[in-house]
Amino acid sequence: MSTSAMTNPDTERRDALVGRLFEAAIGTLDVFSIYVGDRLGLYQALADRSSATSSELAAATGTHERYVREWLEQQAATGILEVEDAQLDATARRYRLPAGHREVLLERDSLNWLGGLLRLAVGATRPLPALLRAFREGGGVPYPDYGPDTLEGIAEMNRPMFLNLMGTAWLPAVPDLHARLQADPPARVADVGCGAGWSSIGIARAYPKAQVHGFDSDEASISLARANAVTAGLTERVTFAVRDAAYPGLAGGYNLVTAFETIHDMAQPVEALRKMRDLVADGGVVMVADERVGDQFTAPGDDIERLNYGFSVLHCLAVGMADSPSAGTGTVMRPPTLRRYAAEAGFRAVEVLPIENDFWRFYRLVP
Numbered sequence: 001m002s003t004s005a006m007t008n009p010d011t012e013r014r015d016a017l018v019g020r021l022f023e024a025a026i027g028t029l030d031v032f033s034i035y036v037g038d039r040l041g042l043y044q045a046l047a048d049r050s051s052a053t054s055s056e057l058a059a060a061t062g063t064h065e066r067y068v069r070e071w072l073e074q075q076a077a078t079g080i081l082e083v084e085d086a087q088l089d090a091t092a093r094r095y096r097l098p099a100g101h102r103e104v105l106l107e108r109d110s111l112n113w114l115g116g117l118l119r120l121a122v123g124a125t126r127p128l129p130a131l132l133r134a135f136r137e138g139g140g141v142p143y144p145d146y147g148p149d150t151l152e153g154i155a156e157m158n159r160p161m162f163l164n165l166m167g168t169a170w171l172p173a174v175p176d177l178h179a180r181l182q183a184d185p186p187a188r189v190a191d192v193g194c195g196a197g198w199s200s201i202g203i204a205r206a207y208p209k210a211q212v213h214g215f216d217s218d219e220a221s222i223s224l225a226r227a228n229a230v231t232a233g234l235t236e237r238v239t240f241a242v243r244d245a246a247y248p249g250l251a252g253g254y255n256l257v258t259a260f261e262t263i264h265d266m267a268q269p270v271e272a273l274r275k276m277r278d279l280v281a282d283g284g285v286v287m288v289a290d291e292r293v294g295d296q297f298t299a300p301g302d303d304i305e306r307l308n309y310g311f312s313v314l315h316c317l318a319v320g321m322a323d324s325p326s327a328g329t330g331t332v333m334r335p336p337t338l339r340r341y342a343a344e345a346g347f348r349a350v351e352v353l354p355i356e357n358d359f360w361r362f363y364r365l366v367p
Helices: 009-039 042-047 054-061 065-077 099-106 115-123 128-137 143-173 175-182 198-206 219-232 269-279 303-320 335-344
Strands: 188-192 211-216 238-242 254-260 280-291 349-352 360-366
Touching (some): 009 042, 042 054, 042 099, 128 303, 143 254, 188 269, 269 360, 335 360
Parallel strands (some): 254 280
């Protein structure tokens, strides 16, 4: 066989990358078009009826028919919606949301709902000019600059886990803690970096005696957390305050101190962990949940590594670098890194808890 007829490995790799990036571009456009449908209520309006034309859907959602028609055609072309008869005139075609897609796009309490993740992906691109400047000059991008899509996207993405798993899988994995949270006198919980409050609300819902105090340095997050507590009817047992994780005025004596998916975002994680150690009562528990990444760097990485590195480049590292000095952790905080931070903060040991989760690893830090 002549060398010209032989397969060229470089050509194969080039063609594979061309195909991969082309599909990625289509997927990116799908994410943004799904964002449009979610924010404008187009999916919900379709789910409320068996099918709809572009005019009917526009009327139901208060939107412009021509834009809605283009969106419907795009959604059908990409396989998210179904069209009853593609051969009809464009304005006469009827579209529907397949039953199997409703949970993924609309059921916000479901662990299979991905709307929050996709909204976060959109929000992470908001301050790209500032991110490029940080790449060139150093520094970071403050969290508020990422806007409500990032704040609310993170909250919506994690909410189903907090409400479905907190009291059924996560906290019961620590039997002494599970028992204390159900006992008298009422247990006190400090939720550090609580964001929009769903972790705090999830704890309070799972344990009706517990008193939960959520802290976050972002004012917009705390404002949303307070509103969420009102909606949940838990304001008597769940309170929120704008506080940095290392705020010196916080009193101790908590039976549980938590930090869910927030340590890697902090400019000074050691100081935050040191404060968490100070907050916990004798016999209490400090629990940290963060990304389930590998113990060491490998390339190419699996899907979880790819997802976390993507968010780290666009968001988490820049947020952590916005304050100085900064540890510059990034989203991919591997177990040895957390162990080092914990040791520097004065913890005697770090235990990985037997909690199964595709995205997070759970740690018990021993004071």
